Amino acid sequence: MIRVENVSKSFGSFKALDGLSLQAGEGTVLGLLGPNGSGKTTTVKVLTTLLTPDSGDARVAGHSVLSDPDLVRRNLGLSGQYAAVDEKLTAFENLHMVGRLYGMNRRTAAARAHELLESFRLTDVAGKRSGTFSGGMRRRLDLAGAIVARPKVVVLDEPTTGLDPRGRLDTWDVVSRLVADGTTVLLTTQYLEEADRLADHIAVINHGRVIAEGTATELKQSAGTERIDVVMRHAADLTAAAAVLEQAAGPDARPELDPQNLRVSVAAPDGHRMLVRVLSELDSRSLPVEEASLRRPTLDDVFLQLTGHAAAAGQAAGQAAQAPAAQAGQAAQTPATQAPAKVEVDA
Template sequence: MIRVRGLCKNFGAFRALDELNLDVLPGQVLGLLGPNGAGKTTTVRVLTTLLAPDAGEVTVAGHSVMADPDSVRRSIGLSGQYAAVDEKLTGYENLVMVARLYGMNRKTSAARATELLDEFRLSDVAGKRSGAYSGGMRRRLDLAGAMVARPPVVVLDEPTTGLDPRGRLDTWAVISSLVGNGTTVLLTTQYLEEADQLADNIAVIDAGRVIAEGTASELKSRVGSERIDVVLVRQDSVDSAAAILGRIAGAAPEIDRQTSKVSVAAPDGHHMLVRALGDLEIAQLQVVEAALRRPTLDDVFLQLTGQRPKAAAASNTTDVASSGVGQDQEVLLS
């Protein structure tokens, strides 16, 4: 349903997309995972005909974005990075307006709006001004708007960035139900966990290129399912601690001398954490903080490329939800 070959896009001398290739089969979800400035929104804009590519071949539902943009637009629903809702209108009125813009008559528009409000769990607030909605409700209203014309392909640009955990879970549920209906989805995200939850396949992009791709479990098995972070009291005990953690994990730990932190993949989860703390205690290496956490996007990059993401540094965005923020799930032991 989506086929991208050798896609390039330059902004002046800056190459935002560099020979990008992607494939999404009918009814599948592709997660485009990348840090700030990786080229996610640029890809979305090309796919949705909002931006012309400089080189490459891009087709959506068999239509070329260059040769036949009208057919592409008819096949695709877009929920952009920043939810586009008219704050002065209620949720119901927003959806009726979109339906009318698609050329549906009053009666069909009203019925479609009511149906979508129900499907996107917004019936309770249907009559409320959308300007007063929470971030999660607003995002779901925007998603509903993208679905008005029942497009076979939907593109969601960072559907949960900026939402609290509750809003994120609700949005995930709504996206999962879309997929259940057979819709083909391309979604961008900065969260490995989100791609893992929703996507059949994941393409990791950085600086406009795909640097890894596979199923969530393939990527996770390359990255390690969980990680242990240990912060030592004394900076000069970092190497001894790294040796202990490396032996238990059977993998090379990452050392940050400035913060006296040692981090290692922990396939065995909390068992390994308990064992690590025991062995560190026996070796009399004092620990300030120990945590078990799921891998972040930074960990993915480090494992896949041996480096931190490039794009974030090159990017001129200032989004606080940038890569590598371990946003949830910490188990602090001290």
């Protein structure tokens, strides 16, 4: 249902996509991970026909973004990084408007709006202006708008950015229900827990190309051995604790420090035996430990290993390409037959 074939896209001297290839089957979730500036949103804009690739092709439900852009849009729903709802309209009016833009008559558009309001638990606020809604409610309304025309493919570009935990859980529930109904979902996210929970297949991209892909389990296994996490009681002891962990893990080990949470982490080839040695050495050096654990690798470890920094990092890289990418995006606006959508460019 989604196929990206060797797509490249540049903005001046900046290469946002560099031979990117992806695919997703019917009724599955493809999770697209990458730091800011990696090419996630440029990929979204190519798939949604808002940008034309310099080379390669992308297909949605079998239709090419180059030769059949109208058919791509007819089979595609989009929810951008920010909820694209008209704050002056009610929840019902927002969905009814989208239905009319897709060419539905008034009666069909109204029936579909009521159906979605019930499905997304918004019936009680159907007559209220969406400007009064919470972030989670606005996101649910935006997602409902993305599927008014029952698209075969839905693209969700960082759908839970800025939401509180309740709003994130609501959004995850909506995505799960979409997939259960046979919809194919492309999910771009920096929340690794989100990808772990929702995605059937994950592709990690950086500098516009895929650097790893597989299921969440396969990617975690690629991160190698178990890891030791040690939380120190005093911030002043972090450096000394890191030295202890490095000595225990071997000369090639690179302990990771999290000063905010007073945590030191390192790969543990010997598992629990190494944990015992580390705790004994920390005790002998009078370095008090608040807690210690031995755990399997997470997607965070995979992301850090592959990209060199944590999932929420990389702001500078994204900002470097922001201006030229934004100018290119403005040149290709969504047509009147497509549901309104707002996409922030993250080249």
